Amino acid sequence: MTGLWYALVAIMFAVYAVLDGFDFGVGALHLYVARTDRERREVLAAIGPVWDGNEVWLLASGGTLFFAFPQAYAAGFSGFYLPLMLVLWLLVLRGIGIELRSHVQNPLWRQFWDVVLCGSSAAMALVLGAALGNVLRGVPLDASRTFMAPWFTNFRVRGQAGVLDWYTILLGVFAVVALCVHGALFLVWRNQGEVRERALRAARVLWPAMVVLGLFAIAATEVVRPEIYRQLMARPWAWPVALLALAGLAGARALSDLPAFLASSAFLAGTLAATAAGMFPVLLPSTLDPAFAITAAGAAADEHGQRIGLGWWGIGIPLAAAYTTYIYRMMRGKAVAAEH
Amino acid sequence: MTDPLFWHRVQFGFTITFHYLFPQLTMGLALLVLLFKLRGEDAQARFWVRVLGINFAIGVVTGIPMEFQFGTNWSRFSAFSGGVIGHTLAMEGVFAFFLESTFLYLVVRGEQRLSRRAHTAAIAALFLGAWISGYFIIATNAFMQHPEGYALVDGKLQIAHFGQFVLSPWAIWAYLHNMSGAVITGAFAVAGIGAFWTLQGRAQEAAPSLRMGVVAGLVACGLQLFPTGDRQGKLVAQHQPATLAAMEGVFHAEKFARLAIIGQPDVAAQRLENPVFVPGMLSFLAYGSFGSTVHGLSDFPRDEWPDNIEILYYAYHVMVGLGTLFIVLMIAAAFQLWRGTLAASRPLLWMLMLAIPFPYIANTAGWTTAELGRQPWLIYGLMRTVDGTSPRVSAGDVAFTTLGFCGLYALLAILFLFLVAREIAHGPSSKDAP
Numbered sequence: 041m042t043g044l045w046y047a048l049v050a051i052m053f054a055v056y057a058v059l060d061g062f063d064f065g066v067g068a069l070h071l072y073v074a075r076t077d078r079e080r081r082e083v084l085a086a087i088g089p090v091w092d093g094n095e096v097w098l099l100a101s102g103g104t105l106f107f108a109f110p111q112a113y114a115a116g117f118s119g120f121y122l123p124l125m126l127v128l129w130l131l132v133l134r135g136i137g138i139e140l141r142s143h144v145q146n147p148l149w150r151q152f153w154d155v156v157l158c159g160s161s162a163a164m165a166l167v168l169g170a171a172l173g174n175v176l177r178g179v180p181l182d183a184s185r186t187f188m189a190p191w192f193t194n195f196r197v198r199g200q201a202g203v204l205d206w207y208t209i210l211l212g213v214f215a216v217v218a219l220c221v222h223g224a225l226f227l228v229w230r231n232q233g234e235v236r237e238r239a240l241r242a243a244r245v246l247w248p249a250m251v252v253l254g255l256f257a258i259a260a261t262e263v264v265r266p267e268i269y270r271q272l273m274a275r276p277w278a279w280p281v282a283l284l285a286l287a288g289l290a291g292a293r294a295l296s297d298l299p300a301f302l303a304s305s306a307f308l309a310g311t312l313a314a315t316a317a318g319m320f321p322v323l324l325p326s327t328l329d330p331a332f333a334i335t336a337a338g339a340a341a342d343e344h345g346q347r348i349g350l351g352w353w354g355i356g357i358p359l360a361a362a363y364t365t366y367i368y369r370m371m372r373g374k375a376v377a378a379e380h
Numbered sequence: 381m382t383d384p385l386f387w388h389r390v391q392f393g394f395t396i397t398f399h400y401l402f403p404q405l406t407m408g409l410a411l412l413v414l415l416f417k418l419r420g421e422d423a424q425a426r427f428w429v430r431v432l433g434i435n436f437a438i439g440v441v442t443g444i445p446m447e448f449q450f451g452t453n454w455s456r457f458s459a460f461s462g463g464v465i466g467h468t469l470a471m472e473g474v475f476a477f478f479l480e481s482t483f484l485y486l487v488v489r490g491e492q493r494l495s496r497r498a499h500t501a502a503i504a505a506l507f508l509g510a511w512i513s514g515y516f517i518i519a520t521n522a523f524m525q526h527p528e529g530y531a532l533v534d535g536k537l538q539i540a541h542f543g544q545f546v547l548s549p550w551a552i553w554a555y556l557h558n559m560s561g562a563v564i565t566g567a568f569a570v571a572g573i574g575a576f577w578t579l580q581g582r583a584q585e586a587a588p589s590l591r592m593g594v595v596a597g598l599v600a601c602g603l604q605l606f607p608t609g610d611r612q613g614k615l616v617a618q619h620q621p622a623t624l625a626a627m628e629g630v631f632h633a634e635k636f637a638r639l640a641i642i643g644q645p646d647v648a649a650q651r652l653e654n655p656v657f658v659p660g661m662l663s664f665l666a667y668g669s670f671g672s673t674v675h676g677l678s679d680f681p682r683d684e685w686p687d688n689i690e691i692l693y694y695a696y697h698v699m700v701g702l703g704t705l706f707i708v709l710m711i712a713a714a715f716q717l718w719r720g721t722l723a724a725s726r727p728l729l730w731m732l733m734l735a736i737p738f739p740y741i742a743n744t745a746g747w748t749t750a751e752l753g754r755q756p757w758l759i760y761g762l763m764r765t766v767d768g769t770s771p772r773v774s775a776g777d778v779a780f781t782t783l784g785f786c787g788l789y790a791l792l793a794i795l796f797l798f799l800v801a802r803e804i805a806h807g808p809s810s811k812d813a814p
Contacts, residue, residue, distance in 0.1 A: 088489070092440060092481035096473055099447050103470025106450065110462025110536070117451025117458075118770035124452050125781045129788060132441040136795065139437035143799050186455070188772035341463035342538040349467060356474035363482040370486065370493070378489065 041347065042340045043320070045108040048353070050316035052104055054309045056097035057168060058222075061308060062301075063087040063094055064168070065223020067134065067161025068216065070154060073227060073238040077147065080154055081377035084138065086230040089371050091138055093364060095131070100360075107349055111185065111339035112323045119179055119187040120171075123203050127167055134160035142378065162216060169215025173208030176315065177201060177264050178325030181332045197264050201327045207264050214253040221246045222308060225292060225301040232374045243300075247293050254289075265325065268318035278317035285310025387778035388453045388769050393751070394782060395445050397744055398789050402439030404743050406432065407514055407559065408566020410507040412592055417500050421588045425503075426491070427808035428570065428589075433488040434799050438792050440481075445785070447473075453778065457758055457768030463538040464530050464545060465520045472516035479509030514562070515555050522551035524759050525750065526619045537762070550615055554750075557608035560600045561746060564706060565739040567597035571713070572736035573804055575729040583723045585809045593732075594717050598710040604703055610665070616753070617666035620760065622680040623753035626689045627696040628662055629655070630676045637662040637674035645693045650678065686755045695748035702742040709735060 066087050074080040106113040117124060133156050141153040179187045180200050192202035220242065227239035262269060272278055284306050291303025323339055326332035340346070409432045416425035447469065450458050458466075483505040491499050523530075529544030530537050539545055571593025577586035617624045625631070629640050631650040639662040643655030660670040667674075677685055686692050713732060716722040722729070754760055758768040 089485040092484065093478060095444070096477040096481050099444065099477060100470065100473035102447060102451075103466065103473045106458065106462050107466025107470050110466060111459045113451050113462060113466070114455035114459035114770075117448060118453070118455035118773055121452050121770065121773045121777060122781070124448055125784065128445045128448060129784065131444055132788060132792070135441035135444075136437060136792065140434070140795060140799065143434065143802075184771075186772050341466070342533065342536075345463045345467070345539050348539055348542050349470075352467075352471055353474065356471065356478075360474060360478035363478050367482045367485070370490070 041343055041350075042336050045104075045340070045346055045349070046316070046320055046323075046336045049101065049105050049108060050313060052097065052101040054312040054316075056094070056101050057312055058305045058308050059094035059097055060091070061165070061168070061219045062223045062226040062305075063091045064161045064165045065219035065221070066227060067157045067223070068165055068220055069223055069227070069239065069242055070158045070161070072242065073224070073235050075234075077150060078377050079233075079235050080150070081142075082231055082233075082235050082375055083227065084141065085377055086227060086375035088138065089367055090364075092135075093367065095135075096360075104349075104353070108341055108346060109323060109336065109339040110341055112334050115181070115186050115334055115339075116324055119181075119189050120174070120203070121188070122191065123167070123171075123189070127164070130160045130163050130167070134164065165216045165219040166212040168219070169212035170204065170208040172215070172312075172315075173211035174203060175324060176211075176261060176268070176319070177205070177207055178327045178333070180328050181324065181326035181334065182328055183332060185332065185334055185338075187326075198327055207260050210253070210260055211257055214250070214257045217246050217250045217253055218308065221250050221292065222301075222304045225304045229297045229301045230375045243292075251289070268315065271320070272314060272318035275317055278314055281310050281317060282314040283310075285314055381779070382775050384773065384775040384778060385766055385769055387775050387782060388773075389765070391453060391778050391782045391785070392449055395442070395449065395785055395789075397747070398793075399439070399442040399446055400743070400747065401740055402435050402442060403510070403514070404562040404565045404740070405435050405569060406439050407510045407562040408564070409435070409569070410503070410510045410566075411563060412566050412570055412596055414500075414503050414507050415592060415596070416588065417503055419588075421592075422496075423585070423808045424588045424592070427803070429487055429503075430803050431569075431800055433484070434796060434803070436480075436484055438796050442789065442792065453770055453773065454758075454768050455770040455773075457763065459536070460763055460768070461523075461537045461759060463536060464527075465523055467539065467542075468516045468520040468523070468546065472513050472520075476509045476513035476516065479505055480513065483509065511559065514559060515551075518555040518558055519546050519548075519551040521750070522548050522554055524757075525554070525754055526550045526615070527759055527762055532762070537759075550619070553608060553611045553615060557604065557612045557746075560603040560608055561739070561743045563596060563600035564604060565743060567593045567600055568706075568732075568735055568739045569593070571597055572733045575732035576804070577807060578723050579726065579729050579733065582807060582809075585807055587723070589808070590722065590732075591717060594710060594713045594722070597706070598714045601703070601706045601710045605707065609703070613665060614667075617674075620753060621675045622677060622684055623686060623692075624666060625675055625677045625680070626686045626692050627749060627753060628674070629689075629693050630662070630674055632676035632678050633673055634676065635663070635673045636660045636670055637666075637672075639665065640697075642697070645689055647689050684756065686753055688752055688755070692749060692752040695745040695752065699742050699745040699749060702738055702745070706735075706739070706742070 066083060070080065070083055074083045137153040137156040137160065141150055177197050179189055181187045190202045192204040193200050195205045197205055197207050224239040224243035224246065228236055228243060231239065272282065288303045288307030288310055292300055292307055295303055321336040322333050323336055324334040409428055413425050413428045413432060416428065450469070483502045486494060486502040487506050490502060494502065523545060526548065528548040529539060529541040531540040570589050574586040574590030574593055578590060629643060629645045629652045630637060636659065638657035638659050640652055641656045641658060643652040646653050662674050663672045664670045709731060713722060713728055716725050716728060756764050758765040
């Protein structure tokens with residue numbers, strides 16, 4: 041049961057990264073792909089119906105972590121106190137940037153919110169990558185199973201590591217590029233005209249950079265936490281996920297429109313799922329002593345609670361999937377700008 | 381200033397108070413917009429949907445920090461109780477937020493694209509999502525106020541009986557009380573803006589809002605007092621007697637206990653200054669008979685007293701006092717409406733317009749009563765607030781980020797008022813937004 045919830049939490053965070061990932065990528069590219077007010081309204085028409093639902097996956101994933109692994113939620117969220125407050129402020133600015141832009145027709149008002157959207161989206165992509173880097177590298181958990189991460193220390197990955205070091209920054213930069221590719225492919229699928237052309241160009245230019253940074257990230261992960269690959273190799277059931285990621289990477293270059301976007305989604309989801317499969321059963325490693333790591337078994341809620349969770353989760357998630365399908369069906373066809 | 385507990389409480393208190401200004405209007409307006417739509421008053425529905433859209437956006441972005449703070453600021457509480465309250469918080473996301481976020485877009489922007497029936501259904505779905513969300517949050521809070529259906533195993537809480545936990549009487553009555561409070565906020569906004577347009581000489585476009593606001597306001601104000609407020613008060617009397625004593629300013633146990641209408645608690649001297657009493661009334665309200673004994677604070681150990689008795693007492697009295705005035709105002713307005721003379725009663729229209737902020741104050745005071753009344757407990761009887769904080773987060777860090785929230789939320793408040801004022805000035809007459 042604990043293993044199942046580990047998998048469900050990992051899948052939910054992966055779904056979050058794929059879904060909110062594309063609107064972060066779209067936001068980061070906003071100023072480049074859309075130059076005129078009309079084009080910018082087209083971009084916002086593409087993500088407008090879905091960005092809020094995408095962000096709900098963050099709350100649903102966090103909530104699931106909370107009841108399935110209370111100790112991991114408690115230690116992780118409090119240890120990253122300052123970085124998470126920054127995340128919250130970015131999400132606040134980004135949300136109002138998207139929602140309030142259309143209410144006033146003044147061009148200065150709109151340019152301001154366009155820049156807010158672009159900056160906060162790029163920063164969020166960086167943060168997601170750095171967050172993944174922190175979870176893989178581990179944090180200075182001590183015998184009390186708590187930690188307080190400073191922004192940075194000496195940029196090294198062992199001992200009293202900070203939130204930012206060479207490894208987490210590398211993953212952050214990789215995430216910015218990968219989510220820009222992902223967002224660009226979403227726009228290629230959803231939009232037309234100049235916006236689509238520029239998005240296609242961005243995807244073509246950034247794809248090789250993503251591959252190179254990805255190779256660096258893989259090599260760096262081998263240095264920082266070699267057991268992930270050893271464990272992944274020893275778990276044949278996880279291989280299809282890793283292969284899916286590779287196929288997605290190739291498909292994101294070779295295919296176009298919806299298939300390319302789905303390939304990019306498969307790449308991101310497969311990479312995260314394979315990483316989680318290699319991490320299991322560790323939820324958060326310690327950079328001080330492997331024995332201080334927070335593991336699934338150590339952090340898990342009781343068996344009865346996990347079974348109750350499975351009951352309502354099995355009803356709620358299909359419902360959520362149904363609404364999501366409905367809204368995507370409602371907005372099928374290319375995104376067109378609202379009247380003003 | 382160097383006590384982390386103080387700053388954790390200030391941060392949560394400030395961010396939750398600011399956040400809840402928005403959902404209370406969302407939940408109330410969602411119901412009223414649905415009623416406008418069902419009655420065929422589409423222009424009114426369209427206007428209030430525009431206000432709802434702005435309000436909802438601010439509610440969403442200020443709501444995300446709340447979900448995070450359980451972990452960032454209250455990690456020992458989360459580790460202790462996550463096996464129970466993690467469920468209701470996650471269920472809110474899964475059952476309510478997906479529904480709301482999907483249908484909000486269709487409600488705000490989908491009117492041309494959807495059939496009238498489909499648009500009405502989308503409003504109904506949004507209403508449902510907002511009201512389900514409220515239930516799961518209240519169920520979480522109800523567990524902290526009066527835990528039921530749990531077991532304490534190896535120093536951690538777990539669910540023993542899911543139904544008792546999620547459907548506890550406290551959760552149900554607090555929910556109903558809270559939701560009628562939200563409808564009051566919505567109804568006063570709708571009636572007040574209707575009054576404003578009427579005073580401006582736009583009586584025709586204002587009439588549906590004025591009527592809907594006054595009728596819904598009258599019904600909700602009544603339900604707020606009875607049965608929901610009454611039952612909520614009796615639950616407090618039964619399960620949190622020390623809280624009741626502090627709310628009412630009762631320092632020593634009384635038979636035929638008097639209800640203080642006004643008065644100032646002097647906690648050091650353990651008495652109420654310049655009080656105005658109604659004899660026997662408190663015993664009756666708390667326990668249903670005039671002769672029953674109401675406990676005083678002196679019956680309880682000092683370390684189980686709520687830690688800010690003055691604010692608790694005033695907040696409770698502000699809530700009850702405003703609730704009473706709301707009933708009087710709405711009865712007067714409903715009477716004039718029934719006679720057909722409301723649009724000409726300028727003093728009453730002025731009062732309706734100026735009353736818009738007061739339900740926000742009453743709802744805030746009500747939650748202040750509930751949350752300060754729970755002190756010194758984080759989970760009543762199970763965990764003290766002082767034991768729930770994140771041990772590694774320093775007072776200075778929380779003070780710093782609290783200042784950051786103050787600045788950011790000030791910006792949000794200005795943006796909200798600016799945009800809503802534009803909408804109100806524009807009114808419901810035209811299809812287009814300003």
